[in-house]
Amino acid sequence: MPAIGFICPDNQKITFEQCFGECRLKDALPCGRCKALPYLRKCARQREWTGEPSTTQLLRGIRESWLKITRPYHVNPDEQAFSILGTSAHGVLEHFGKGDHLTEERLRDEICSGAFDFYDGETQTLYDYKTWGSYKVQQALGIRSIEVPETDETGQPILKKSGKNKGEPKTRKVYANGDIVARISALFETAVQLSDYRDKLLTILPEGYTVKNMAVQVISRDGGLMVSAMRGIEEKAPLVPVNGISGHWIRKYLGRKRELLLSALDKDYAPKCRRRETWEGRKCVKYCEVSEICTALKEKETL
Ligand code: SF4
Ligand code: SF4
Structure with a gap:
């Protein structure tokens, strides 16, 4: 429900x-x-549940998807603000994706259905549109801050003149896009999602067309604000390249999650979501719309 x-x-x-x-x-x-x-x-x-899982339903924790399909729940309208913003951004961009390109088509295979946002036939790039906060953007771009020594015009280090670290080299914070581990972790779900859309898209693309690149066109929710600048983000709408994952692995991963979801619906039970699906527990505390039902279930489970 x-x-x-x-x-x-x-x-x-x-x-x-x-x-x-x-x-x-x-x-x-x-x-x-x-x-x-x-x-x-x-x-x-x-979207009503029709018996066919969507890619997004399989990307979530199975317990969350199962509860959202089967249990009545209530949403806080204030918490929907960014989702509405995201839908509006999709709606606006969709109008400009005409011509040689493909937009917002729902594609299906034997595992799930999913709607990609935009395929650019000229550069053979598959795009997804997302509205992310600056923390997510920072992680997705692998931005990390490092301290570098300050130097004078002759290239000599500038030393601190006072305080308890007097005599030590002065440093300043600079940002570098190099944290591959953060990038891979932040983009895992997005990479699975886009790779799945890529494989579905390849089945309908005319001859001579393929998917050479994948990227997320982000609109940063707090772009331009101090918090974003402090995370080393200069752009308000960065384009984030996404590395693809092999089709074989994607089918195995999403196929398994489809089995788990259908089995949960059949048995009317799913164990709690995996830790990474709960954003290391943060989703359960603040962002999961079925957390109340899930918690009641957890209580019963421990009896
Ligand atoms: S509260 Fe956490 S474990 Fe429960 S359904 Fe939501 S995300 Fe999953
Ligand atoms: S408008 Fe807001 S406050 Fe009024 S009934 Fe609806 S959700 Fe509640």
């Missing part, structure tokens, strides 16, 4: 229909609602 309603600002729950009919807090809110009605309607829109 998909999301059925909202969590209001006072933490009470309400169904979508009741909310759209009349706001339960209308007398307490300045405009009679906590958000504009189109925003709320957009939050309520979702």
Whole structure:
């Protein structure tokens, strides 16, 4: 069962229909609602489960996907802001992807279905659009800060003149794009997703066309702000290249996750998501929409 309603600002729950009919807090809110009605309607829109997993459902933890398909849950409209921003960015960019190119087509194979964002026939590049925060951008670009010695015009190190480190070389922070481990880890899901779209796309591309490059066109949610600059990010919309993963591995990985999801639906149970799928636990604490149901289940599991 998909999301059925909202969590209001006072933490009470309400169904979508009741909310759209009349706001339960209308007398307490300045405009009679906590958000504009189109925003709320957009939050309520979702894909129905048709029996065919999507690539995104398989990329998530199986417990999360299983709960989202089978249990009624409520969403906090305020937490949907970036998802709405992401959809709007997709909608805008889609209008400019015409001509020789392919956009937003849903493709299927025996494992799952997925819709790629944009294929550029000229450069044979497959793109995905994402709105990420600067932390994710920093990790995806492998940006790390290093301290380098400051030098004077003759190239000699400048020494500190006071303080407890007096006499030691002065340093300054510079940023370098070189942290391969951070890049691989941050881009794992994206690399699986794009490689899967690549393989699906290759089955429909006309002769002479292939996928030579893959990249994410990011729109940074906090681009241009101090927090982003402090992470060494200069661009507001960086293009992040993504390395492909072999089709054999992708089929094995997503095929296994498909089996796990279908088995969870059949048995009406899935063990908790893997640690990396929970962003090392951060998702469970703050970002998972079915965390309440999951926690109740965990409690039962420990009885
Ligand atoms: S408009 Fe906001 S506060 Fe009012 S019922 Fe809907 S979700 Fe709750
Ligand atoms: S709360 Fe954590 S373990 Fe549970 S479904 Fe959500 S992401 Fe998975």
